[in-house]
Amino acid sequence: MFHRVAIVGLGLIGSSIGLAIHTANSAQQIMGYDSDKHVAHHARKIGAIDQSCTTLADTVRGAEFVILATSLSPIRSFFQDIAAVALPGTVVTDVASTKAQVISWAEEYLPASVFFLGGHPILRKDTYDNEPATASLFKNCVYCLTPTKRTSSIALDKVMQLIEILDARVRFLEPVEHDGLVAGVNQLPIVISAILMNTVAESPSWQDAAIVAEKSMQDMTRMTNNDPEVYRDICLTNSEALSRWLSEYIRELNSFRNQLILHDSNLTQTFLKSKKLHEQWQAMQDAN
Amino acid sequence: MFHRVAIVGLGLIGSSIGLAIHTANSAQQIMGYDSDKHVAHHARKIGAIDQSCTTLADTVRGAEFVILATSLSPIRSFFQDIAAVALPGTVVTDVASTKAQVISWAEEYLPASVFFLGGHPILRKDTYDNEPATASLFKNCVYCLTPTKRTSSIALDKVMQLIEILDARVRFLEPVEHDGLVAGVNQLPIVISAILMNTVAESPSWQDAAIVAEKSMQDMTRMTNNDPEVYRDICLTNSEALSRWLSEYIRELNSFRNQLILHDSNLTQTFLKSKKLHEQWQAMQDAN
Numbered sequence: 001m002f003h004r005v006a007i008v009g010l011g012l013i014g015s016s017i018g019l020a021i022h023t024a025n026s027a028q029q030i031m032g033y034d035s036d037k038h039v040a041h042h043a044r045k046i047g048a049i050d051q052s053c054t055t056l057a058d059t060v061r062g063a064e065f066v067i068l069a070t071s072l073s074p075i076r077s078f079f080q081d082i083a084a085v086a087l088p089g090t091v092v093t094d095v096a097s098t099k100a101q102v103i104s105w106a107e108e109y110l111p112a113s114v115f116f117l118g119g120h121p122i123l124r125k126d127t128y129d130n131e132p133a134t135a136s137l138f139k140n141c142v143y144c145l146t147p148t149k150r151t152s153s154i155a156l157d158k159v160m161q162l163i164e165i166l167d168a169r170v171r172f173l174e175p176v177e178h179d180g181l182v183a184g185v186n187q188l189p190i191v192i193s194a195i196l197m198n199t200v201a202e203s204p205s206w207q208d209a210a211i212v213a214e215k216s217m218q219d220m221t222r223m224t225n226n227d228p229e230v231y232r233d234i235c236l237t238n239s240e241a242l243s244r245w246l247s248e249y250i251r252e253l254n255s256f257r258n259q260l261i262l263h264d265s266n267l268t269q270t271f272l273k274s275k276k277l278h279e280q281w282q283a284m285q286d287a288n
Numbered sequence: 289m290f291h292r293v294a295i296v297g298l299g300l301i302g303s304s305i306g307l308a309i310h311t312a313n314s315a316q317q318i319m320g321y322d323s324d325k326h327v328a329h330h331a332r333k334i335g336a337i338d339q340s341c342t343t344l345a346d347t348v349r350g351a352e353f354v355i356l357a358t359s360l361s362p363i364r365s366f367f368q369d370i371a372a373v374a375l376p377g378t379v380v381t382d383v384a385s386t387k388a389q390v391i392s393w394a395e396e397y398l399p400a401s402v403f404f405l406g407g408h409p410i411l412r413k414d415t416y417d418n419e420p421a422t423a424s425l426f427k428n429c430v431y432c433l434t435p436t437k438r439t440s441s442i443a444l445d446k447v448m449q450l451i452e453i454l455d456a457r458v459r460f461l462e463p464v465e466h467d468g469l470v471a472g473v474n475q476l477p478i479v480i481s482a483i484l485m486n487t488v489a490e491s492p493s494w495q496d497a498a499i500v501a502e503k504s505m506q507d508m509t510r511m512t513n514n515d516p517e518v519y520r521d522i523c524l525t526n527s528e529a530l531s532r533w534l535s536e537y538i539r540e541l542n543s544f545r546n547q548l549i550l551h552d553s554n555l556t557q558t559f560l561k562s563k564k565l566h567e568q569w570q571a572m573q574d575a576n
Contacts, residue, residue, distance in 0.1 A: 250541050
């Protein structure tokens with residue numbers, strides 16, 4: 001049982017964490033903060049938090065456990081604010097999808113008496129789908145934790161307690177390893193999708209092309225409907241890994257394009273391979 | 289009312305056309321052919337066709353209207369077979385997603401007494417989704433027709449009758465214009481998706497990366513689950529237009545990658561633009 005929890009950022013992830021903690025009767029009090037008053041009001045209304053605060057300092061003051069459920073960019077200044085008010089022994093965690101940068105900010109701004117451990121829950125829903133918050137959002141989901149040599153066991157215990165409440169499955173990864181993996185599998189698709197949308201829709205023929213677009217174009221561009229600054233932050237805080245993946249991707253595209261120009265029927269291999277890899281991936285998921 | 293219709297290829301599109309014609313009581317008899325006996329049997333069972341034939345010649349013989357609802361590559365030899373048995377005045381159409389190549393095959397192999405007009409219905413469902421055939425599949429869908437100077441009004445009348453039965457909306461396009469549009473909006477996504485799957489899943493870290501993959505990777509690779517030879521044929525019959533789109537796409541990716549390496553926060557523009565273009569596209573669709 002937590003005494004007082006502070007949840008900063010009350011979107012899908014923050015509100016669902018609050019609902020899960022309440023459903024499990026695992027906190028005496030949950031304080032909440034969101035820069036958007038309407039979002040904070042809604043979180044209070046659905047019972048994700050007990051009380052909404054108007055400043056980060058009020059939210060965090062007296063909390064034993066601070067959960068930062070925001071996008072990346074505000075986290076840096078949140079650490080500075082937390083440093084000013086947090087009690088010794090407070091545990092801080094986050095849910096951002098890039099970890100090395102957040103850890104370096106934590107090491108720079110948080111005092112030694114405040115314990116940080118970075119996390120990244122892998123959802124089956126996407127924040128851009130406008131799904132409602134639910135206590136079961138994280139059920140059976142993988143929840144990545146990226147401890148370092150400096151991580152306190154106090155932080156580890158508290159975040160593991162949270163993961164148990166969420167009914168998620170913990171996965172430990174080195175921060176840099178985590179960032180390399182998500183750069184390929186989650187961040188490369190963001191770039192691919194945005195640039196597909198721009199390439200096709202900025203062409204002079206777009207008005208006519210839109211009429212003949214099949215469902216695949218929808219599937220491939222759905223994720224453009226998200227906050228551009230969230231995407232910018234993801235890219236800039238993980239630029240090295242992401243640019244490596246982009247280089248590899250561009251290399252493969254160029255090689256396919258050369259086959260296409262030569263009318264090389266070996267290009268079937270690309271589609272045979274992707275079908276097989278996709279089927280194997282589906283089988284892996286079904287087995288889990 | 290058609291006297292006798294021949295449907296060649298009894299998958300989602302062919303069977304749905306048969307069901308729509310039957311539902312509208314618009315044919316005395318529908319003959320059907322599929323190289324897969326089970327598929328043909330199923331089409332007969334659900335009432336999409338009246339009779340299943342074991343050869344293309346038997347299917348087409350005596351038909352006034354032949355609908356080729358197959359993928360691209362068999363169409364060439366179908367034209368040769370049709371030429372041998374079709375009555376003078378027979379109208380032939382197809383549904384393949386590349387048109388200039390099919391038209392040039394028709395001009396090469398069909399006699400002057402057999403009238404061809406190429407078509408391409410734009411579905412809201414995808415064939416790789418394994419959806420069941422339905423008479424209403426084409427309702428309100430755009431149905432592209434690509435007549436040329438050599439197209440007979442007899443062919444145009446008959447295909448327009450079909451489009452009316454399907455409750456689709458006709459759209460006339462020059463064959464080369466059609467192929468340029470679909471290359472960007474429908475065929476470029478096929479290549480992007482396959483190469484994303486291969487780039488990520490052929491990396492040594494894939495087993496670990498798969499565990500942290502979010503829903504976006506699913507959305508972006510769903511279309512790899514289709515017949516590789518269908519994709520090969522699409523690429524090889526429309527290679528010029530597709531390679532132009534690929535070049536433009538690769539150029540945009542390279543430019544983004546350079547911004548990323550320079551930590552240029554202007555890369556936000558890419559995501560701002562794609563979000564806005566996507567929203568405008570959604571609004572266009574909602575207005576239709």
